[in-house]
Amino acid sequence: MKRVALLGMPNTGKSTLFNRMTGGAARVGNWPGITVELLSGKILLGGDMVEIIDLPGIYDLHGFSDDEQVVRHFLHDNVPDLALVILNTTQIERQMSLLLQLKQLDMNIVVLLNMSDEAKKFGISVNVAKMSALLEMPIFLISAKYGRGYPEALQAITKALRYPTPGMAEQLRSQLEQDQHIETEMARVLKHTVQVPVRLSDNLTEKLDRVMLHPWLGLPIFFAVMYLVFQGIFMFGQPLQTGIAGLFTWLRETALVPALGGLPQVLQGLLLDGIYNGVATVAAFIPIIILFFLFMAMVEDSGYLSRAAFLMDALMARLGLDGRGFVMLLMGFGCNVPALMGTRVMRSRAMRLLTMLVIPFSLCSARLQVFIFFTAALFSPKAAPIVVFSLYLFSFVAAILTALIFKHQFKNNEPFVLELPPYRFPTLRQMVLRGWLEVRHFLRRATKFIVAGVILVWLLTHLPLSAAPASADTLAGMIGGFFQPVFAPVGINEQLTIALIFGFIAKEIVIGALAVIYGLSGDALSGAIGQQLDWVQAYSFMLFTLLYTPCLATVATLQSESKLLKFTALSLAWSLALAWLVSFAFYQGARALGY
């Protein structure tokens, strides 16, 4: 099968084009370094199946950060039949250097000048025919986001695939020493083909930046926006979640209970109180997940992430990190796993490890579900969003504290140089794609972990059959009792202990497990928990949930990215220790103050 590789600098729209070509769901975002590993998709082109490969962005062929290594290894191991080189038209005056470097590798190349819509808006014009003649390569002006110019480009790609694949130069690096030559060649081509106005007319970005990056308003704006957004998610999402949970309960009573009435008691219990209650309670959070990720898609595509890096770099520098580390914490709000992988853009291994050590404290969307559930059950509607927001602040504080404590073990002097792209807004299509991607991801986790998790919890809370369900005589009761000496001082009871143990696998299971343990769902469950716990216990439980290991997938990623068992163990041990210490300090402190 023929192979087409997408090459280009970071943030030029490779993944956007990949999605357009393959109908795939590569992650897109206005941040250099969203894609950090290769992703492939197959399409039918000119009667043949062709494999399209999306790669991380590279600034040049000299780079050695882990994401750039992915590209080098790929090019080293397979000569693509065609390299689609994607350049940002608005930045062609600098990005052409990469094209000229790639040209020296003697590959089969089709050049796509992307973001033609922005180029037009900014008043940049390119004489494509002339550039094509000067460089002796097919060149097309396209907009991967809006589709303009795409059909013509696709035709050219189909045609170019008929050419034989050239053998690529053995030694990449030795080919690349003639940068001097590249510079003059670049100047020559640009002079004849590109016109850039003296002042770019991107007023919007400049005006927005004047506010967003304001020397002393910038940070308050950041936190205010964050607060409003989470307030919004809570306000819209929480009623939806209770509504759906109610619907699931209704379905159970009207359809499932009668339908399963003929089954033996134990089996009925397992199916209804175990699997159904557990999974339905978790599934009720899907609207919140969608809402949350629509918002994340907007933030990631807006270009604000780079601004956040700008605002926070001064603080991060004092922690041995840099602005990108803060952006990874923000990305971790969605899910810690891609955030951990996003650290591949860092060249210094020490900085990368230190960033990976703090990311697991980022309050991911799975933990958000637990917190929304608990705060809605225990706090007034007015106080609940503030409580959730306080947990976000705690998550930053835990990250900062961790970096402060460990920065001397991970000393580095990584330079910090980063592009600030213009503000953009995602299209509806991009947002829907992202929403769908996350729901699919959620459903995968659900089928993999959550079902197995709730079954196990049901078994633990019902075996041996002679014991009263969820009582101290069941397996769960014994396990919970065994850990009580550890968890009693932080205000966490036996039931919650079982939920925490399963939360180690994935935080979604926590709520599912509670539904199973209490044998209740929906409003009845929050009611029961609200009755049994006071707010100090609940907050202590939430702090523990926030700080201890996020999930198995995160642990696996820590290991696969660091390839250091010692590091993974350190991360595990530290987060457990911190979780216990913080909950202990909070719980005992609050009790001592008379709460």
Place this chain on the structure above:
Amino acid sequence: MPSTTLAALHPGETATIVSIHAEEALHQRLLALGFRSGKHIEMIRKASFSGPLQVRIGTTDVMLRRSEAAKIMVCQGASGT
């Protein structure tokens, strides 16, 4: 034509890059972002608490720390703008 480092520019000032004294890896990255001698560069803003700088070079906005900017020599007023 006084020659200073990029870090010394004030917001709103423009200059021309004279030379870059950075180690290989940083130098390559700066080249790829459009930092080449002879190029015009404008200081857009400086973050508070000695945070990073935002500069504009050609059509690209780049942020970099003051320590990195100190490795870039520029010359002010050469073109009279």
